[in-house]
Amino acid sequence: MKIIARFDWAKFGLPLAFIAMLIVFTIINPAFFSGRNMIQTTRQGAILFLVVSGQTLALLVRGIDLSQGSVMSLVSVATISSIYGLGAYAGSVVGILFGGLCGFANGILIAFLGIPPILTTLGMLFIALGIELVYTGGVTLTNLADIDQGRLFWFGGGMVGPVPVPVIFAVIIGLLFYYLLKHTAFGREIYLIGSNADAGYMAGINSKKVIVIVYTLSALLASLGAFFLTARLSMGFPHLGEGWLVLAIGGAVLGGTSVLGGKGGILEALLGSMVIVFLDNGLIISGVSSFAREAIIGAVIIFACLASVIRSRA
Amino acid sequence: MISQTSTIQFDQKSVHAMNWRLYWERYGVIAAFIIVLILASVMAPNFLSVSNILNVLTTMSFVLFVTYGQTLVILSGGMDLSHGSLVSLTCMASAALVAIGHPWMGLSAGLAVGAFCGLINGAIIGVIRLNPIITTLGMLYMAGGLALYFTDGKSIVGGDPAKVQGFHFLAEGRIFHIPFVIILALVFLLLTHFLLRHTRFGNHIYALGGNEEAAEIAGISYAKMKIIIFTLSGLSCGMAGSLLSARMLSGEPQVGAGTFLLESIGAVVVGGNDIFGGMGNVGRTLIGLMILHFLGNALNLMGISTFTQQIIVGVVVLLFCYLGLVHKK
Numbered sequence: 162m163k164i165i166a167r168f169d170w171a172k173f174g175l176p177l178a179f180i181a182m183l184i185v186f187t188i189i190n191p192a193f194f195s196g197r198n199m200i201q202t203t204r205q206g207a208i209l210f211l212v213v214s215g216q217t218l219a220l221l222v223r224g225i226d227l228s229q230g231s232v233m234s235l236v237s238v239a240t241i242s243s244i245y246g247l248g249a250y251a252g253s254v255v256g257i258l259f260g261g262l263c264g265f266a267n268g269i270l271i272a273f274l275g276i277p278p279i280l281t282t283l284g285m286l287f288i289a290l291g292i293e294l295v296y297t298g299g300v301t302l303t304n305l306a307d308i309d310q311g312r313l314f315w316f317g318g319g320m321v322g323p324v325p326v327p328v329i330f331a332v333i334i335g336l337l338f339y340y341l342l343k344h345t346a347f348g349r350e351i352y353l354i355g356s357n358a359d360a361g362y363m364a365g366i367n368s369k370k371v372i373v374i375v376y377t378l379s380a381l382l383a384s385l386g387a388f389f390l391t392a393r394l395s396m397g398f399p400h401l402g403e404g405w406l407v408l409a410i411g412g413a414v415l416g417g418t419s420v421l422g423g424k425g426g427i428l429e430a431l432l433g434s435m436v437i438v439f440l441d442n443g444l445i446i447s448g449v450s451s452f453a454r455e456a457i458i459g460a461v462i463i464f465a466c467l468a469s470v471i472r473s474r475a
Numbered sequence: 476m477i478s479q480t481s482t483i484q485f486d487q488k489s490v491h492a493m494n495w496r497l498y499w500e501r502y503g504v505i506a507a508f509i510i511v512l513i514l515a516s517v518m519a520p521n522f523l524s525v526s527n528i529l530n531v532l533t534t535m536s537f538v539l540f541v542t543y544g545q546t547l548v549i550l551s552g553g554m555d556l557s558h559g560s561l562v563s564l565t566c567m568a569s570a571a572l573v574a575i576g577h578p579w580m581g582l583s584a585g586l587a588v589g590a591f592c593g594l595i596n597g598a599i600i601g602v603i604r605l606n607p608i609i610t611t612l613g614m615l616y617m618a619g620g621l622a623l624y625f626t627d628g629k630s631i632v633g634g635d636p637a638k639v640q641g642f643h644f645l646a647e648g649r650i651f652h653i654p655f656v657i658i659l660a661l662v663f664l665l666l667t668h669f670l671l672r673h674t675r676f677g678n679h680i681y682a683l684g685g686n687e688e689a690a691e692i693a694g695i696s697y698a699k700m701k702i703i704i705f706t707l708s709g710l711s712c713g714m715a716g717s718l719l720s721a722r723m724l725s726g727e728p729q730v731g732a733g734t735f736l737l738e739s740i741g742a743v744v745v746g747g748n749d750i751f752g753g754m755g756n757v758g759r760t761l762i763g764l765m766i767l768h769f770l771g772n773a774l775n776l777m778g779i780s781t782f783t784q785q786i787i788v789g790v791v792v793l794l795f796c797y798l799g800l801v802h803k804k
Contacts, residue, residue, distance in 0.1 A: 225608070276796040279554075279608075280750060284793040287737055291786030299782070407616045410609065420606050452628065455620025463613035466605055 175417070175465070179436050186443030193446045200325060206438035207331035208386045212405060213412035213430040214338055215382030218375050220413055221342075223355045223422025224278035226379045228267060228285035229409050233387035233402030235293040236260040240388055241302040241397030249312035253392075257384045263289050264380020268373030278376075286406075293399055302397030310395050317393030327389040334385070339427045351375060356423025383409070404455070411462035412437050437462075503798070504747040504759065508766050515773035522773055529654060535768045536660035537646075537715055537722070538738050539761070543667045544593075544711030545739040546760045547704050550671070552684040552752030553607040555708045557596060558739045560619035562731030565589045565716025567622050567631060570726025574633040578642030578721075585717030586710060592618055593709015594702065601701030615736075622728045631726035639724060646722035656718060663714075667757045680704065684752025734785065741767055741788050745795055767791065 187194040212229060219226040240256025247255060263285055270281045305313065319326040342348035353361040354368050361368055383405075390401060416433025418425025440461060444454045516523045541558050548555045569585030572578075592614060599610045625631075648655040671677035682690040683700055691697055715735075720726050746763025748755025770791065771784040 270793065274797055276793065277750060280744060280792060280796055283737075283740065284789040284796075287785040287789035287792075291782055291784070291789065294782035294785065295780050298780070404616070407612055410612060411616075414609055420609060450624060450627070452620050452624035456617045456624060457620075459613045459616030459618075459620060462616070463599065463605070463610060466609050466613070467599065467603055 175415075175432060175436065179432070179439070182436070182440060182443065186439075186446065189443075190446045193443055196323075198442065198446070200320075200323065202438055202442045203328050204325040205442070206435050207325070207327040208389050209408060209412060209434040209438055210331050210431055211334065211389075212383045212386040212409045213416070213434045214335065214427055215379035215386075216409040216413045217416075217418050217425055217427065217430045218338075218351070218382075219278070219379045220410075220418050220420055221351050221355045221422060221425060222372055222375050223358070224271065224372070224376070225282065225410070225420070226264075226267070226376065226383075227279065227282040227406060228263060228289060229379070229383040230402035230404070230406035231286045231290035231293075232260045232263045232380050232383050233390070233405055234399055235263065235289045235402075236384040236387040237391040237401040238293045238297050238302060238397040238399055240391050241305065242296075244305060244309050244313065249309040252309075253313065253316070253388060256391075257381065257388050260384025260387065261377055261381040264377040264383075265373065267380065268376035271376060272369040272372040282376075297397070297399045299399055301399065303395075305395060313392045314395050315392070317389045317391065317395075330385070330389070334382070335427055335431065342426055347371070347374075352423050354422075407459070407462070408434075408437055411458070415462055415465045436465075500747070504745070504762055504766075504795075507795070508762050511766050511770055511773075515769055519773040519776040522776055527772070527776075529657075531768050531772045532657050533654045535764055536654070536656045537718055538735065538742075538768075539660040539764060540663060540711050540715040540718070541735060541739045542742045542760045542764055543663060543757060544708035545743050546667065546748065546755070546757050547671070547680060548607075548708045549740075549743050549748060549750065550684045550752055550755055551680045551700065551704050552687060553600065553701070553704070554740070555596070555611050555705065556608060556736060556740075557592065557611040557614035557618060558708075558712055559731040559736035560615045560617075560622060561589055561592055561709060561712035562716045562719065562735050563622040563728055564592070564618040564731075565713040566720045566730050567625050567716075567726040567728055569717040569720040570631040570724075571625070573639055573642065573720060573724065574631050574726075576635050576638050578639045581720065582642065582645075582717045585720065586713040589709040589711070589713020589716060590706050591709070593706040593712070596709065597702035597705030600705060601698035604697075619732070626726075626728065628728055630728065632724075639721075642721050643724060646718045656722075659718075664757060664761060671757060676703070681753055684749070684754075686753070734788070737785070737788055738764065738767060741792055744792055747795075 183194070192198060212233070216226055216229060236256050236259060239259040240253055243255040244252030246252070267278075267281050267285050270276050270284075271278050316326055316330075321329060342351065350361065350366045350368075350371050353364065353366060354371055358368065383402075386405075387401060391397060394401075412433035413425065413430055414420060414433070415436055416425070416429030416431070418429045418433075437458065441454060441458060444457060445451075449457070521527055541562065545555055545558065565585040565588050568588040569581040572581035572584050596607075596610055596614055599605050600607050644655060645659070646656050650658060671680065679690070679695045679700055682693065682695055683697070687697070712731075716731070719730055723730075742764035743755070743760050744750055744763065745766055746755070746759035746761070748759050748763075767788055770787055771781075774783055774787065775781060
């Protein structure tokens with residue numbers, strides 16, 4: 162009993178639940194643990210991880226980014242239509258920069274005009290969505306030139322050896338942000354602003370600059386996720402980002418990042434996004450309908466958050 | 476004890492500036508509404524016809540119910556993001572019973588499902604004190620999934636036309652040429668206003684939104700209040716969902732997926748209620764929603780795509796924030 166009591170549930174509870182979940186799904190259907198399925202799922206997980214990391218940054222400075230989903234849709238459309246004119250590589254960069262621009266606007270509005278993050282990003286949610294829907298008229302953009310389609314598809318659907326390309330990008334970006342948050346002055350400023358903004362001000366942190374950068378990065382990471390999804394589909398889908406906002410916030414909070422700022426990080430984002438992606442995949446393989454899956458994932462997010470709240474009070 | 480003496484020196488000029496600011500905060504939204512009306516009637520053809528105005532008001536009324544619930548939630552210092560999906564879910568629940576010939580049962584089922592989902596939200600937020608945004612975001616996802624799961628994403632149609640006439644009247648009927656749903660929405664506006672301004676419960680909502688800790692010290696039960704408020708918010712979605720099923724005589728699993736949530740929060744914010752609670756009233760919400768709807772309608776009449784409406788709401792919310800018309804403590 163003593164061992165159980167001394168066991169740090171807050172730290173290892175979720176990883177254990179994650180492993181237990183993997184085992185249960187493997188028993189239900191052994192195909193779950195097959196190499197092919199694992200590779201496909203990590204591809205999906207890498208994309209979610211990028212989006213969740215962006216949300217984590219916003220949550221760390223005690224903000225929230227509600228615009229991620231529609232920024233993703235915007236990027237999908239912007240990427241494909243830029244590729245029409247600029248070719249695969251330059252077009253992709255331009256498309257992703259469009260997303261970054263939305264984030265930059267968010268940051269400016271929040272930091273310099275003092276509009277609360279939740280309102281700013283809610284406004285941006287609809288502005289970005291409206292812009293891309295007006296631009297496309299709600300129609301999916303297809304018909305890429307063959308050469309562009311081949312180049313673009315590699316980013317989303319390609320493999321390097323046994324590893325999907327998005328996973329490689331996600332690992333590099335993840336390491337970069339881990340270093341940024343844990344080992345640089347900028348990372349510490351983010352945590353300080355989130356946990357005690359007044360103290361941050363007294364310490365001479367230029368919090369406006371940090372906030373603008375954070376929201377730009379949040380949108381850029383979501384844009385990267387959208388880019389990989391778009392690359393895999395090879396088309397500009399105006400509803401690409403629907404439903405991603407819940408997964409982004411849910412993944413971040415599930416992993417252990419606090420909505421009250423200053424607590425959490427990239428490892429939490431990784432864990433949260435992996436749990437969601439493998440849960441979703443396991444439910445598919447167990448034959449649960451897609452609509453029921455949405456309901457189950459919603460419930461899991463709530464219950465996991467409940468557990469964390471109860472734990473923190475005990 | 477920390478003794479603190481602060482001397483504020485009022486000179487005539489700054490008092491005037493303060494007064495202007497106060498007036499601007501209080502009545503600026505009404506000024507904005509009038510400007511929208513004038514611009515719309517000048518620029519959009521046929522905007523000022525009776526049939527157009529009634530049309531806008533009718534469409535608006537369905538959303539209005541939801542915004543009442545949102546007003547209660549936001550005034551008490553929370554936010555309910557589950558509105559869109561709850562409308563879809565309650566519309567399906569209601570339509571399921573309408574289709575087998577029990578319209579009034581359908582209405583009750585819609586209300587009950589809405590209230591039940593709201594109760595769950597309220598219990599999680601009130602008792603366990605989970606963040607309202609996370610809780611209702613989860614509920615948004617869950618209810619949205621359930622609404623689709625019922626019928627595998629298909630709509631529910633059918634029902635005996637003779638039996639559902641009275642039910643259909645709720646949404647489509649007219650009394651002295653005025654659509655019944657507008658009257659219903661106004662009645663509920665008055666009820667909500669009464670609830671907020673003339674009952675102890677309403678006072679407690681303002682107290683909770685103004686200063687949570689102080690309200691609790693004063694003996695207001697946080698858990699009880701949150702449970703009731705979110706149940707009412709869910710109930711308001713049930714009302715909208717049932718009325719939509721009465722209007723269409725069918726259940727669409729994604730009826731609330733469009734702009735419901737946006738308009739419900741947008742109306743409260745644009746109307747000038749404090750986004751963090753404690754200040755505002757339901758009349759402001761009405762004006763907020765009217766600004767959004769009349770603006771959208773005018774642009775529609777001018778031949779601008781319906782998708783622009785989303786841009787407009789976004790821009791209006793941000794612009795009003797910037798102009799100081801949106802309260803943010």
